[in-house]
Amino acid sequence: MTQYRIILIALTTLCLRGFSQTPDALPAKVSHAEPIYFDLIRDLGARKGERELNIGIGMTSTRSYTAHTYLVEYEFAPLNRLGLEIELPLAFYSPVSKENAAGLHAHSGIEGIKTAVQYSFFVSEKLQTTMAAGYIFESKQGPNLLRRRGGLHNPFMIIAKKWGSQFHSLIYAGPSFERDTEYKRQKTSWLVNANVHYTLPGTRNFVGIETNEKIDHHHFEMIVRPQVKMALSATTSLGLALGIPAGVHDTHLDFLLRWVYEARKKVK
Secondary structure: OHHHHHHHHHHHHHHHHHHHOOOOOOOOOOOOOOOOOOOOOOOOOOOOOOEEEEEEEEEEEEOOEEEEEEEEEEEEEEEOOEEEEEEEEEEEEEEOOHHHHHHOOOOOEEOOOEEEEEEEEEEEOOOOEEEEEEEEEEEEEOOOOOOEEEEEEEEEEEEEEEEOOOEEEEEEEEEEEEEEOOOOEEEEEEEEEEEEEEEOOOOOOEEEEEEEEEEEOOEEEEEEEEEEEEEOOOOEEEEEEEEEEEOOOOEEEEEEEEEEEEEOOOOO
């Protein structure tokens, strides 16, 4: 029984410490550079009340079609270290030829609704390191908005490390379970995203490399995304990522332009 008493005392102490904090006390947070293409669900170590709006415009070129993509994304933190996100992705497909049009199964319009949650369970200012876990669910829509044609589930882990004052590294990894009810297919793969960024001294601007890897039944695909982010004001910034495929045979270049508005927290 002694060990249970020790655990109970430890949990009670942690709860009392949490409730004894003054309203103005802020939890520890490390500033990490966030990738442009596969961005995070709110900042790592998010603080209660943080909000962010993203609007993205992109294009992907393949052998059979060109996709013009758009996204509207809203992120917010209802509690310290907890981030939530809802995203509405849209895509419009143009076949390269009439032959490609006959075999094109993608539907133009709203692709679905993406929802996500992320919790930073380890934040160390001393180590300049943050670890987080989360879950993404994205529904897949057919030509009729009332008709779902499957969905994607992606639990994930994130480890981010800041090296000195300018260099940042981050790795995102987790399985992806995708089901297509229209064609009765189910696919399991692993997603691994590795990032290295350099922030310019005294600014929020950065340059970096983001890599998006997908491992599926001994098949490996990777897209390398050089990117840059520039602060336009105290609350807005603009990011650009270019996609260069490596091991992806049917995809050519792509790009994503992301406008970010981060609302200032109200001072009580």
